[in-house]
Amino acid sequence: MTNQTFKDIAEKQIGDLKKIKDFTCTLFKIESPYKQHGTGVFVNIKEKYFLFTAAHVLDDIEKLFIPTQNGKILIKPGGRILKNNAKESRENDELDLGIMILDEMTKNDLINEYSFVNEKQLELNHNPIDFHCYAIFGYPSSWSNKSLSRNSFHSIPFFTFTKCATKNTYQKLNRSDELNLIVHYDRKNTPNLKSKTMSFGPDLFGISGCGLWFLNPNNLESEPKLIGIMNEWSKTNRTLLIATRIDAYTEILRNKGEITFQETNLFSFK
Template structure:
């Protein structure tokens, strides 16, 4: 049997397949690289909220946002329910500041644990803003993405601070908190009703605790108990932006790790924040198409 000529479709198909495979691998690597580059940016917007001044107990996480001339601390309402007891660490915990400003918290119809909104906002006063700027940055309003369409690719980043990964060093008089970082995707829409949540208000993402990226060991490991990450951001890194210098978009605030299903994490859409502030007349911002408050 004569060998097939190099010009035959057989060899052309193999070459074409290899080129496509290499090209796809290259794109995926660039997308992942873009997501990893986003992590320190997100970290600069994110703080721990400590409840006990002496023990440095992490009670929740917060995100700093600027809309127009307002400087905001956004978190879950159940975290800010204890606002008077909360502190923000600066300079690795060598300094603790008590945030000041006007607080806006939704009141649930029944128990807080059944609250599908669960959003708290602090309009920070000038003194607090100056202190915060020493260690953190504020998300620009252009990087808030309302009307977000769900993605079933691993395009989301959860970045928060679990209590179990935070501790105070008595010898160095400093506070150290390792962030929980998860690259994840949207859960199937049918999961929303099982969790008593609505797609127009919430975003539900997957949490595979068995295979969590450990950036300290650079390996996959068993994930932490997530107490403490409530109030952190849910960020979206658009895979189509891998070639351009695009910032991650804040699409939600994490509020729940449901007892009924530990493989899911629940966020409230960032639209809730902008709509609350817009309805109260604090900002002139694009109206959400997802819902509105009366």
């Protein structure tokens, strides 16, 4: 690739981040003090509207709120919830899949504040490529706070560009590359929007439920594609993050009769 091509790819990635931000919400837990609990991605398939996140985030759904109007108003999301039950514990849950099928009132409250990923931006059967063309965008708990002067709650987003791990990494972490995607986290070289520098990255607690995005370097006109939902920061190797493939989300909804959608080629749920 030429230097000009690398520059074009970098400009595309920055432009895609602005779109990804509009698809992504924080999920605050109303406690004392307020707490950034998780992240979610809004998705629209046909006539239905969804919040995709991690199951362990939705385990506390009764306490969770979504901010609107620059953090001044917190909305209690409503709708039906689909999530898997962990075989043993959430810590060892390779699926960790959470979906809220938004009710009409919640959808109407959110649709003017956020954008929804359309079904053409969901990429099933993704085959990872060896290039830094993947993006993670979420909201860490350590980068959030309530402004008493403005009486509003604010979170600084975390993002990083990364690449997928090799196949032998999945075996080491006891994960399946058919169900999961594993990516690298270079904590020593993380973009910081507040300081506008590369700095040491944050603890990632709070980004669970955010999107893993493929930014196609071979098609600079393409839209960012949602390929997974992040749910785990490896305890055995802090340079690795784990996502559940978006295929699992669409398969659950398809098998429940909630949507008509293409079937993944990677696995099936019985």
